[in-house]
Amino acid sequence: MVAIRLDEIDRKILAELQADGRMTNVELAKRVGISAPPCLRRVRTLEESGLIRGYHADVNSRELGFEVQVFAMVGLESQAETELSAFEERCREWPLVRECHMLNGEVDFILKCVAPDLSSFQQFLTGDLLTTPNVASVKTSLVIRGAKDEPGVPFDVLEERMSRTA
Amino acid sequence: MVAIRLDEIDRKILAELQADGRMTNVELAKRVGISAPPCLRRVRTLEESGLIRGYHADVNSRELGFEVQVFAMVGLESQAETELSAFEERCREWPLVRECHMLNGEVDFILKCVAPDLSSFQQFLTGDLLTTPNVASVKTSLVIRGAKDEPGVPFDVLEERMSRTA
DNA sequence: AACGGATGCGCAATAATCTTTCGTGAGTGC
């Protein structure tokens, strides 16, 4: 995981693969303006460097039966590093918790959760989350509707920055 | 986008492609226990039905130069549908806003934002978000560190449910 | 300027995969 110097082509590759992770290498090569072999080599390098963590199909969770999406703000009794790590480890083990971020401010963690239905989530909330040691407070908010959900990062912002620096 | 009846194999396909979206079709077919042609047909059907929305490379945003990640809780003056839609449309236009979810409770929206650095975010916050008409309050929380960030849904939970129903 | 070394490209060839076509068998309704 060495720091890699990226050029214009690398950034284009990342942007294209973020937009369509299943694009063939020849198509990708065509789009970024080089031939297939060096393009594949660049992709491999980006993967090995950790800049590309992986590729994932974006599945429609609602149609799959996960009707409920919830954000949970969690406050802990103790913010000692041991306690923080312990809580994070718990989160990693709970399948319904998809994301766990430690925050500044009054709330210690924000969790993004999914569940097949409300009762499944309630069960998780009361049975797992609220019974976890050191959890002081949990405030949950149901997602009424999703307005935007773009994976990844805005490459156009990056390009602007680069051109300003250059 | 017709409702599709999924069998065991379809769910396995979704789970595999969620875990590795760039898996070759022959490898996928091997894993789910059928031959390549019907496997590819199933994948195409899943794509056309909208159950697979797309494929995305998971790029390391921090290494790419997006050092800052922020959750913003937004409250609006008016919650009339026109106003809600207007705000959502704004969010779709802001590249730094990656997710926008409408919530129940005291806060109307939660936004997940990224930015190259703090000052970029401050600029967005004071220049764009806070100057948007109808925005009553914004509470932001910096992400100190990420503990878990799994894309997609937990298929093991789904399997449990299926076996219980069957 | 000339010389190496490193880097990265593209061509060509081979291996692997994708994709279509087609024949077959299982299940279903009449």
Next chain:
DNA sequence: GCACTCACGAAAGATTATTGCGCATCCGTT
């Protein structure tokens, strides 16, 4: 029992992935 439907899998040709190699370019050195 007889179509009919549906999905599977084998085969084959088209496309893609991957490797090896020669060449150009860029840099730092002499």
